[in-house]
Amino acid sequence: MGNQKLKWTAEEEDALLAGVKQHGPGKWKNILRDPNFADQLSNRSNIDLKDKWRNLSVAPDIQGSKDKTRTPKVKAAAFELAAIAAAATNTSSPTAISSPVAPILRSVSSDVSNDDNCNVVVDAKNAPRYDGMIFEALSALPDANGSDVSAIFNFIEQKKHEVPPNFRRILGSRLRRLAAQGKLEKTQNFYKMNANSLVIRTPAVARPKEANVKPRQTNSPRVAVSQEIFAEASITAAFKLVEVDVLSDVVEVASEERERTIRLAEEAEAILELANWLHEECCQGKIVELA
DNA sequence: GTTAGGG
């Protein structure tokens, strides 16, 4: 009888927090349907989750934080960006992914109309594979002075590698990028390998660390595009914002810790801003350099 | 059917 006012248990709050981290804020029904949280939240409705999340979002603000214009809005935007980035990064890979953004990919990639109306949307996932195909082609092709895009494209095509329909366009991007990185030598429209072609770089995957990027829009001499960095920065931003929430919710947050938390949030916003800027620029077909 | 916001 008296169970109309059920108090939220720590387990429920934890489940909600984890759910938001997985599906993003606003996907209450999804969180509720998720088998991982269904049992903990069996006594809660989607609207309950919304109300609780609203309360939790307001709670850390009453302590005297001077920032009252943030929280849900930016966070949602970050998730959208992360989802888009994830979609761009993953393209078409039904393989099981342990990435925390994998579920988001499914729900958003469909309604954001992924497509390639934006230059950012290539794919960091297949990039190494494409590069490998390029190097393979350049190694095999006889032209000592280098090969043009068509020659490389034809070689890869006859190799019967699995490539998307718009691969020729992607190939052009990859070649320009590799040339910009110094991994290929470009003269006129001919590309050939050099000493740097085979040096392996540390993979930018699985490392949500600090994204040390800075924009240089002053006089960028047409360099790389850096889709990966965009994707990574977006995801990093989203995760940092979530982390902020988790930290804020902890029982006693020491003032020192709270300071660090706020710093984290600001940094995340900065990255997010950069990601947004990158998105804009790239959608206009511009070429952006990240130093 | 869901979600966001006000009550």
Next chain:
DNA sequence: CCCTAAC
């Protein structure tokens, strides 16, 4: 928590 407008 409930109610309601909006999607």
